[in-house]
Amino acid sequence: MNGTMNRDMAGRIFAIVVAFGALLTLPYWMHGIYYVNVASQILFYAVFALGLNVLVGYGGLVSLGHAGLFGVSAYATGYMLQLGYGHSLAIVVAIAMGLASMAIYAVLSLRSTGIGFIMITLALGEILWGLAYRWISLTGGDNGINVPTRPSPFGYSMTNATVFYYVTLTVFAIAIALCWIFVRSPFGAALRGTRDQPRRMNALGYHVWAIRFWACLFSGLLTAVSAILFVYYTQFISPQTLALTSSAEVLLMVISGGPGTLLGPIFGAGLVVVVKNVVSAFIERWNFLLGAIFVAIVILMPEGLVPGSVRLWRLAMRQRRKRAAP
């Protein structure tokens, strides 16, 4: 028992070191700026998915309005730059706006859980989408807002795809470290408790609403950060980003990868971004392929890609051992 646990642990650490090494050296072995850019996209969408996973996976609160929050921070960045402010201030304001909108979201939607929570977040997301579309003086309506420049942290211009990749990788590493610490913490345990037995948690002395509220803000922080990277990446923001399909896409990343796991949302983000960018070059109906993959995941590994693969791998190993020593 202990031996397999240690071997599991060693295997996991080895896998993480290899994966991180691969990410760190990616621009050197991945040929073509195009693929480096795809990698950047995967990483900032992974941050977005990690943010949503805090609620969906650990809090049991499924949000279908996160693209709206994502849009608020993206528009805030674009608008601040349009007004002529610097990048630092634009980023700070974007995070503040993202957190403020998340707080309003939370106050309104935490009045219920389950389907009620989904519907309220969906409605709020649609309201923000409508505002982005119709409040033309602020958002430029359908024309959106152009972001002509990217920042240059420490003198390295993010206009360069490789620099952009490394900045995104740094933010991604910080985000996953924060999530890792959060999940293991007493507060993380309390949040998972409110997911599994909210009534019991209340009877044990926990303030269930407040726990969910703070979890929402953490989710909002990661969402805002990923939105800022997104808007600098595309250098453009339009209402399309806030649409329901975007909310569904990020939820798909979390659910397909494995909600309530740290690696799941990252693999989910990878899957969706790759299908969207790479496969769409060959197949016109890439949405159809994504749908088919999702159906396959739900049938074969309902718990998500990462936990499902681990389960199938263990099963295969056990079969092999049984055959080796009958």
Add this chain to the structure above:
Amino acid sequence: MSALTVSNLCKSFGGLHVTTNVNLDVEPGERRLIIGPNGAGKTTLFNLITGELTPDSGSIKLFGEDITRTASRRRPHLGMARTYQIITLFARDSIIHNVSLALLGLSPARWNPISNMRHQGHLIEQGLAALERVGLAHIAERPLSQTSYGERRRVEIAMALAQNPKLLLLDEPFAGLSIDERQDVHKCLMAIPRDVTMVMIEHNMDVALEFAERITLLHFGQVIVEGNRAEVVDNPRTREVYLGH
């Protein structure tokens, strides 16, 4: 001063009066048994005392302090703990994690998003001590999904005991247990010291009568009979509504 004073408590759901003018006075250290046929309003009374339901009128006092309007999540902090008739545990986690969560609920550390839950030494130690009291310390690391029904009942009790309550409310702690398991639970309950006041709902008269000093009989949300063991058992009303012959 009484441990628990319930005065003129009323609660109705629409036209259904589930609790009607209930008065209850439990002395510190007392073992009180609440009996009554199905639908008598026993669990509702517990839910009113713990604050999961708000009474329509009347008052509840815990050691002299009026808690009628106190939020239910504050009441464990004032020394009230309960167990559930339908087992309500964290099925994906280990036994010790369940008990640690009970301890964490009363600790300011529950807001800590940075340190490692596994390194909260005092939670683990006190959790193990609580499990020791119900005889489960040797399987503390076992996932809850691999435990028997009887063991889960004892985890419920350990979680309540871990919170070091002054008043412990037990909702049918023997429900669904085999004879052997019943004796295990009985032993745990008898070992609880007198500084804990206990109120228990129970159908199983054999074990329950042995446990209780005073008994309250509820029927259609009203207190019909109250008194010591002999008084209640001999009362003709008890025979009529409850013992059945």
